[in-house]
Amino acid sequence: MEKILEIQGLSKDFFLHEQKREIKSCRDISFALDKGGFIGIVGTSGAGKSTVLRCIYRTYLATTGSVIYDSLSYGKLDLVTASERQIIHLRKAEMGYVSQFLSILPRTTARQHVINGALDAGFSYEEASQKAEEMLRYFKLHENLWDIYPNTFSGGEKLRLNLAHAMVKAPRLLLLDEPTASLDNHTKRLVKELLAKLKSEGTSMIGIFHDLEFMEGLCDKVYNISQGTFC
Numbered sequence: 001m002e003k004i005l006e007i008q009g010l011s012k013d014f015f016l017h018e019q020k021r022e023i024k025s026c027r028d029i030s031f032a033l034d035k036g037g038f039i040g041i042v043g044t045s046g047a048g049k050s051t052v053l054r055c056i057y058r059t060y061l062a063t064t065g066s067v068i069y070d071s072l073s074y075g076k077l078d079l080v081t082a083s084e085r086q087i088i089h090l091r092k093a094e095m096g097y098v099s100q101f102l103s104i105l106p107r108t109t110a111r112q113h114v115i116n117g118a119l120d121a122g123f124s125y126e127e128a129s130q131k132a133e134e135m136l137r138y139f140k141l142h143e144n145l146w147d148i149y150p151n152t153f154s155g156g157e158k159l160r161l162n163l164a165h166a167m168v169k170a171p172r173l174l175l176l177d178e179p180t181a182s183l184d185n186h187t188k189r190l191v192k193e194l195l196a197k198l199k200s201e202g203t204s205m206i207g208i209f210h211d212l213e214f215m216e217g218l219c220d221k222v223y224n225i226s227q228g229t230f231c
């Protein structure tokens with residue numbers, strides 16, 4: 001099976017200058033993701049799960065190791081050493097990242113944020129507007145919220161907006177950091193259905209989930225991470 005992502009010996013250390021102390025977050029992580037595959041990561045709080053995803057998305061720069069991504073735009077490249085320009089392009093055109101935390105330009109409404117995601121993926125403005133509305137409706141974000149700035153949204157509303165933004169462009173590689181945290185059961189099912197649809201359309205995914213039941217039938221493989229390493 002062709003791989004979209006090959007991770008070798010990935011480690012991330014943080015140095016806390018004030019305390020002159022080092023935290024080893026994840027250590028010597030190696031795994032590969034098949035094209036169109038779905039890997040689940042589970043583990044206790046603080047084990048290093050989010051750090052692995054952030055090193056792939058390059059929010060964190062790995063201390064050691066490589067993250068070889070088979071991109072459409074540049075062929076195979078190491079996301080650890082890729083240029084800022086390449087990373088920005090890949091985030092726009094090929095990669096999606098969902099977490100509970102909102103990362104949005106100031107003075108951008110919820111609707112515009114999702115439209116921007118679709119525009120990044122190459123849709124015309126008209127198509128992007130239509131797709132954005134479909135996604136916002138799908139994730140049951142109340143219409144009253146579409147044209148306001150989302151910094152005051154609740155945790156669940158922010159998460160649903162992040163899901164709409166990431167999924168509207170059907171990315172090649174989707175990274176999910178607890179995409180169902182603080183969602184009710186009905187919305188969790190909607191998320192699962194859309195993830196299954198994206199998978200059937202070829203999106204490759206890595207997801208962190210606390211809710212093991214949620215992952216049933218969705219993941220091809222599940223890795224357990226404990227104290228920074230796979231076990």
Ligand SMILES: Nc1ncnc2c1ncn2[C@@H]1O[C@H](COP(=O)(O)OP(=O)(O)OP(=O)(O)O)[C@@H](O)[C@H]1O
Pocket residue numbers: 014023024025043044045046047048049050051052
């Ligand atoms: N920016 C940072 N600076 C310093 N330490 C960090 C930073 N980010 C993560 N850590 C530390 O790395 C370790 C792993 O954190 P990480 O967020 O990856 O855990 P997690 O498994 O995702 O936890 P949770 O399930 O609670 O979200 C923790 O001890 C955390 O305090």
